Amino acid sequence: MSAAPALLPYGDRAVLVELGSTEAAVDYAVALRDRDTLLVDEVVPAARTVLVVAAEGTALADLRALLADVAPASAGAAATDQPVVEVAVTYDGEDLADVARLTGLSEREVVAAHTGQEWRVAFGGFAPGFGYLIGEDERLHVPRRGESRTRVPAGAVGLAGEYSGIYPRSSPGGWQLIGRTDVTLWDLDRDPPALLAPGTRVRFVEVGR
Amino acid sequence: MSRALRVHAVGPEALVEDLGRRGLSGVGVGRSGAADRAALRQANRLLANQEGAAAIEVTFGGLDVEVVGEGSWCCVTGAPCPVTVDGREVGSHTVFFAEPGARVRLGAPTAGLRSYLGVRGGVEPEDVLGSRSSDVMSGLGPAPLEVGTVLPVGCPGERFSDLDTVVAPDLSGEVVLRAVRGPRDGWVADADLLVATAWTVTDRSNRVGMRLGGPPLAHARDDQLPSEGAWRGAVQVPPDGEPVLFLADHPVTGGYPVVAVVVDADVDRAAQLRPGDTVRFCWVEAP
Numbered sequence: 411m412s413a414a415p416a417l418l419p420y421g422d423r424a425v426l427v428e429l430g431s432t433e434a435a436v437d438y439a440v441a442l443r444d445r446d447t448l449l450v451d452e453v454v455p456a457a458r459t460v461l462v463v464a465a466e467g468t469a470l471a472d473l474r475a476l477l478a479d480v481a482p483a484s485a486g487a488a489a490t491d492q493p494v495v496e497v498a499v500t501y502d503g504e505d506l507a508d509v510a511r512l513t514g515l516s517e518r519e520v521v522a523a524h525t526g527q528e529w530r531v532a533f534g535g536f537a538p539g540f541g542y543l544i545g546e547d548e549r550l551h552v553p554r555r556g557e558s559r560t561r562v563p564a565g566a567v568g569l570a571g572e573y574s575g576i577y578p579r580s581s582p583g584g585w586q587l588i589g590r591t592d593v594t595l596w597d598l599d600r601d602p603p604a605l606l607a608p609g610t611r612v613r614f615v616e617v618g619r
Numbered sequence: 620m621s622r623a624l625r626v627h628a629v630g631p632e633a634l635v636e637d638l639g640r641r642g643l644s645g646v647g648v649g650r651s652g653a654a655d656r657a658a659l660r661q662a663n664r665l666l667a668n669q670e671g672a673a674a675i676e677v678t679f680g681g682l683d684v685e686v687v688g689e690g691s692w693c694c695v696t697g698a699p700c701p702v703t704v705d706g707r708e709v710g711s712h713t714v715f716f717a718e719p720g721a722r723v724r725l726g727a728p729t730a731g732l733r734s735y736l737g738v739r740g741g742v743e744p745e746d747v748l749g750s751r752s753s754d755v756m757s758g759l760g761p762a763p764l765e766v767g768t769v770l771p772v773g774c775p776g777e778r779f780s781d782l783d784t785v786v787a788p789d790l791s792g793e794v795v796l797r798a799v800r801g802p803r804d805g806w807v808a809d810a811d812l813l814v815a816t817a818w819t820v821t822d823r824s825n826r827v828g829m830r831l832g833g834p835p836l837a838h839a840r841d842d843q844l845p846s847e848g849a850w851r852g853a854v855q856v857p858p859d860g861e862p863v864l865f866l867a868d869h870p871v872t873g874g875y876p877v878v879a880v881v882v883d884a885d886v887d888r889a890a891q892l893r894p895g896d897t898v899r900f901c902w903v904e905a906p
Contacts, residue, residue, distance in 0.1 A: 455848070
């Protein structure tokens with residue numbers, strides 16, 4: 411077990427919980443959600459932290475006491491009973507060759523690495539339905555593109571830093587694009603609307619080669 | 620449709636807003652809602668609506684709506700501005716009745732930026748994820764009002780408020796926002812520069828955030844901060860050193876250090892600042 415998380419100040423409504431890794435942040439956020447407490451209005455997991463916004467009328471001291479008491483299960487355990495979402499991908503992204511060069515892998519090895527590991531949604535942001543996915547091995551860690559594209563099409567599958575992600579809608583973006591998918595990431599008629607909510611396990615499957 | 624408002628002019632921006640979407644930050648959907656929540660709540664209290672009923676947020680006046688169907692009780696709160704019904708001055712921060720066919724017009728505010736036109740029963744375009752707020756960041760919620768938009772008005776309750784007039788807020792003069800030191804105040808060379816400076820609100824400001832002009836807050840480190848959750852009131856400092864104060868439609872996560880977080884109640888006042896206005900900060904302890 412790791413040390414108790416640091417509770418950093420974040421105004422008079424919120425506390426920023428600092429954890430050691432993205433995995434630890436997801437686990438903490440999942441464990442906090444399981445407490446189903448009325449003290450909390452919003453839980454925002456991110457790369458190393460979880461921002462927790464108090465419900466109106468909650469004293470920050472009470473929130474801090476709760477946050478110090480959250481005991482996340484060990485890495486990833488909280489999610490193992492969830493089903494795995496399979497995402498079918500055509501690996502013909504514009505940056506596939508660059509990713510191969512940056513990782514020292516062949517293009518086929520990049521595809522094999524992307525499809526060959528289980529990913530997990532760590533946190534959302536950027537756009538409704540966009541999930542930052544973390545994997546199990548580090549071979550696909552690549553920097554963002556030097557220059558952002560003004561338009562990345564919806565369904566583009568990309569890599570940046572330690573994350574993989576899928577653009578839910580057409581937007582500007584700087585991720586290294588390796589493929590594309592037809593899955594609908596965001597559907598207001600679905601409950602919940604996001605296919606990839608934090609904690610969700612994901613496996614990429616190659617199609618249409 | 621028994622009650623509605625038909626839009627004839629919108630000014631710089633007119634949006635439907637309520638108190639926003641809850642609990643969806645984890646999937647990338649921010650809270651949104653009225654930029655000045657206190658003003659929206661005040662309108663709803665005066666009209667005996669639910670506190671979170673939706674109203675029209677009018678940026679710098681210019682709204683012109685026609686009352687369609689049955690007549691409606693209305694009021695304008697937030698930035699004080701001239702309000703007329705068929706040309707007759709009725710004033711802001713007071714309840715008035717508009718007959719069927721009447722035209723309600725809001726002029727430019729005398730001070731402040733955002734006025735709220737509330738109507739008994741609330742405006743009721745279709746909700747999205749439990750809210751009727753327009754989020755200019757994510758594009759969720761009703762489209763910005765335009766000429767020809769017809770907004771349904773909800774059914775008023777039985778009850779009336781005991782109050783039909785309140786004192787208009789004084790939005791002139793220098794503004795000092797209370798702020799708690801942020802979780803990343805050590806990422807800039809001198810976070811105290813924030814409270815030592817009279818900042819100017821720049822014209823690159825909107826519902827997402829307000830950019831502040833002044834001496835740049837130089838970063839103290841070269842590495843990048845991993846993305847962190849963001850919230851209304853956070854003062855984020857991008858590499859150019861120009862602070863951004865997040866407002867209602869802020870992104871849910873951000874990659875720049877948050878050096879201060881404005882006390883929640885003061886963010887409503889911040890949302891009334893105009894480009895060119897001066898704003899100061901003072902440190903307070905977190906409760």
